[in-house]
Amino acid sequence: MTVVSTTASSVGLARRLADYFGRRPEDRARYAHVRASAGQIRPSQYDISNTCNLTCEGCLFFAGDDHLNHEQVLDAARIDAFFAQEAARGVNFLQFGGAEPALTQQTLRIAARHVRRGVVFTNGTVKIARDIPFRLHVSVWGLGEQARALRGADVVAKAVRNYRGDPRALFVFTVNAGNVESIPDVAAYCAEAGVPLTFNHFANTLTYERWLDGEQADPDYFRLGQAGTGMTHTPATLARAWALIGQAIERYPETVVYSRAFGLRIHHPRGLYQIDPKSGEASDCGSRVGAHYRHFHADLADAGDVKCCTPNIDCATCRLYQQSLSSLLARLEGFAVTDEGLGDWLELWEFWCRLNLVGWRPGTSSAQPAAEAQATVS
Secondary structure, three states: OOOOOEEEEEEEHHHHHHHHHHOHHHHHHHHHHHHHHHHOOOOEEEEOOOOOOEEEOOOOOOOOOOOOOOOOOOOHHHHHHHEEEEEEOOOOEEEEOOOOOHHHHHHHHHHHOOOEEEEEEEOOOOOOOOOOOEEEEEOOOOOOOOHHHHHHOOOOOHHHHHOOOOOOOEEEEEEOOOHHHHHHHHHHHHHHOOOOOOEOOOOHHHHHHHHOOOOOOOOEEEOOOOOOOOOOOOOOHHHHHHHHHHHHHOOOOOOOOHHHHHHHHHHHOOOOOOEEOOOOOOOOOOOOEEEEOOOEEOOOOOOOOOOOOOEEEHHHHOHHHHHHHHHHHOOOOOOOOOOHHHHHHHHHHHHHHHHHHHOOOOOOOOOOOOOOOEEOOO
């Protein structure tokens, strides 16, 4: 997840922000709170495990060959030296992916010696020790039989037992074309269980699309549903998802962590990105691997010249929540055209903080940062 820092080409943009916050002192105080909490985020992404205890339909990690031939590093000294180097190059926010990062907690604990903020994307079946300080995003794909069909097991109850009352944990329901109607049930379940909930949207990988067309699947980590069904969103399922998420926000405001400004944009049928017709890649994605934001394999090797941390993703279908939010935050110039747009941009920053910072709550600050001192993820 990377957002290109918008500097004042930016003189005019800085003046626009100063004018907006000058007329809206409450928003200026909200933004000061975001600035004080987030500041300049310098992330990178780390796939620290190459094994998993579930087999999920449409898995992002095991799609393509990006994960192959990278033996997981277990040597503590090597891990320590690696994350010391990452901190030295300015990384201050760590993103841990899989396969399943909870299976290698030694790596998480060592990394936390050097960088204290970050997020772990986990399926919730293995409890991550309380001394590990990172935000935990616990994936949910449905309840009961639906979860068993998509993941091989209904693990939500176990995840709730592991993380109820844990301030690090945020449950993330990945909505696809087949489970849209489960949004009310999942929201009610999380509200009853007392765990916070947000929403992700399934995105195809190129490999998944080939498997849907009949290509042989990987039997170890792949699960395929009924032929011809798939999980790919359509304009109708996106509209239905947004309607049901909106209802969940209203009914369970203490449970659902979401943003109206984000929902309006992520559910638009045209998608978020301009797609290069030759490469098929998004030319305006805010999560592209670059000079600072890097993607690393389980052997701690830099992935090199890949497009993003999920390089097999079909950019045209991508509505993954973290990548999408990063991309929107990168587009300040577009938001700055109107006061309403800048209000949405501020709401998106508050949403980012709620998703990624342990214990963060919206608020205000009496600090008065310069308007051009923007919160950035770069």
